[in-house]
Amino acid sequence: MSTAPDPRERELHILAVRQHRHRAPLRRPFVTAARRTEAVEYVVAEVELAGGIVGQGSAAETVAVTGESADSIAEALSGPLRQALEGARGTVAELSARIAGALEGGTSARAACDVALHDAWARAAGSPLVELLGGRADDGLMNDMTVSLEEPEVMAERARAAVAGGEEILKIKLGHDIDEDRRRLAAVIAAAPSARLRLDANQGWSPEQAIDIITGFEIDALPIDLVEQPVAAANVEGMARVAAAVELPIMADESVWSVEDAHRLVEAGAADLLNIKLAKTGGIPQALAIADVAQAAGIECMIGAMMEPRISITAAAHVAIAHPAITMIDLDPPFWFASDSPPGGFTQSGGWLRLTGGPGLGLQRLRADEDGGDT
Numbered sequence: 173m174s175t176a177p178d179p180r181e182r183e184l185h186i187l188a189v190r191q192h193r194h195r196a197p198l199r200r201p202f203v204t205a206a207r208r209t210e211a212v213e214y215v216v217a218e219v220e221l222a223g224g225i226v227g228q229g230s231a232a233e234t235v236a237v238t239g240e241s242a243d244s245i246a247e248a249l250s251g252p253l254r255q256a257l258e259g260a261r262g263t264v265a266e267l268s269a270r271i272a273g274a275l276e277g278g279t280s281a282r283a284a285c286d287v288a289l290h291d292a293w294a295r296a297a298g299s300p301l302v303e304l305l306g307g308r309a310d311d312g313l314m315n316d317m318t319v320s321l322e323e324p325e326v327m328a329e330r331a332r333a334a335v336a337g338g339e340e341i342l343k344i345k346l347g348h349d350i351d352e353d354r355r356r357l358a359a360v361i362a363a364a365p366s367a368r369l370r371l372d373a374n375q376g377w378s379p380e381q382a383i384d385i386i387t388g389f390e391i392d393a394l395p396i397d398l399v400e401q402p403v404a405a406a407n408v409e410g411m412a413r414v415a416a417a418v419e420l421p422i423m424a425d426e427s428v429w430s431v432e433d434a435h436r437l438v439e440a441g442a443a444d445l446l447n448i449k450l451a452k453t454g455g456i457p458q459a460l461a462i463a464d465v466a467q468a469a470g471i472e473c474m475i476g477a478m479m480e481p482r483i484s485i486t487a488a489a490h491v492a493i494a495h496p497a498i499t500m501i502d503l504d505p506p507f508w509f510a511s512d513s514p515p516g517g518f519t520q521s522g523g524w525l526r527l528t529g530g531p532g533l534g535l536q537r538l539r540a541d542e543d544g545g546d547t
C-alpha cells in the first residue's frame with residue numbers, strides 16, 4: 173500500500189521571480205467615500221519553479237487604501253521579493269514565510285507574489301489550489317454587486333439594472349453625508365426592493381452618526397444584512413460602541429489587516445463580522461489565520477478585494493471556498509473591467525460564483541502584451 177506524497181511536504185525550487193505591468197480601463201468609474209477609479213494599473217507577479225511551471229498573482233495600485241502605487245509594487249517585486257525567493261528551496265509554507273518577511277508594508281505586492289507561489293505549487297501538484305487548502309473545487313458562494321457612491325437617482329438605476337441582470341445581493345457604498353446617505357438608500361430600495369443589501373460606509377461616519385443612521389434603518393426594517401466599516405479604521409472603541417448600540421451586524425474591513433488586528437477587534441467586541449482581503453493580509457496563510465481567529469470566536473468572514481483584476485479575484489475565491497468560517501464573498505471587480513482576462517478561474521451565474529477547477533488557480537497564463545500590458 174502506498175500513500176500519495178503530501179504536497180505540503182514537497183520541496184519547491186524557485187528559479188525566477190518576474191513581473192509585467194498592465195493598465196485596464198473600467199466600464200464606468202468606481203467611486204467610494206475614499207477614492208474614484210477609472211482605470212486600474214496593475215502588476216502581474218510570476219514565480220517560476222524548476223521544471224518550468226509558472227504561477228501568477230496580481231496586485232493593483234490602490235494608493236488610497238494600501239498606500240501602494242504600481243511603481244512601488246513593481247519595485248517590491250523586482251527588489252526584496254525577488255531577492256528573498258530566487259534560487260530558494262523549501263516547502264510552500266517556508267517560501268511563503270520568506271515572502272512575509274521580505275519587506276515591511278507592501279501588502280498587495282506581497283500578496284501578488286504569494287498567490288503566484290501558491291498557484292505554481294498547486295500546478296506542480298496537479299490540483300486546484302482550493303483542494304490543497306482543504307476545500308472542494310465544486311463548491312461555490314453567492315457573490316454581490318457593488319453600487320458606487322453616486323447621486324441617489326444614479327445609484328437607484330444601477331441597483332435596478334443589477335437586479336434585472338440576476339444579482340440578489342447589492343453592496344451599497346455610502347459614507348459621504350448621512351442625510352444624503354438616507355436618500356441614497358431609500359432610492360436604491362425603491363428601485364430594487366427584492367435585493368438584500370450590504371452597506372459600506374468606508375469609514376465615512378462618526379460613531380454617533382453611525383448609531384443614528386443605522387438605528388433609523390432598523391426602525392424602518394430595511395432589507396440590510398450588514399454594515400461595513402461605519403467609522404474610522406483606528407477607532408476600535410468607536411466600532412465597539414456602534415456594534416453594542418445597534419442590532420445589525422457590524423463588519424470590520426479597513427480595521428482588520430492582520431491576525432493581531434483580528435484579535436484586537438474580537439476582544440473589544442468591535443466587529444460581528446470580518447472582511448478579509450489578500451491585498452491587506454499580504455498573502456494566503458495570513459488570510460486563513462484571520463479566518464481561524466474568527467472561527468474560534470464564532471465570527472463569520474467575508475472575502476473582498478480591491479478593484480483588482482481577475483487573477484487576484486480568482487485567488488480570493490479559492491481562499492474563500494477553502495475555509496468554513498468564510499461564508500460571504502464580495503468579489504465583483506471582474507465585472508467592472510472593460511476586458512476581463514485571462515480566461516478561466518471561475519464562472520458566475522445568477523450571482524452564484526463557482527470555480528472552474530483545473531490545476532492551480534485554473535486560469536490561463538496572462539501574457540505581458542495582453543490586457544493593456546506594455547510589450
Ligand SMILES: [Mg+2]
Binds near residue numbers: 372374400401447
Ligand atoms: Mg469595504
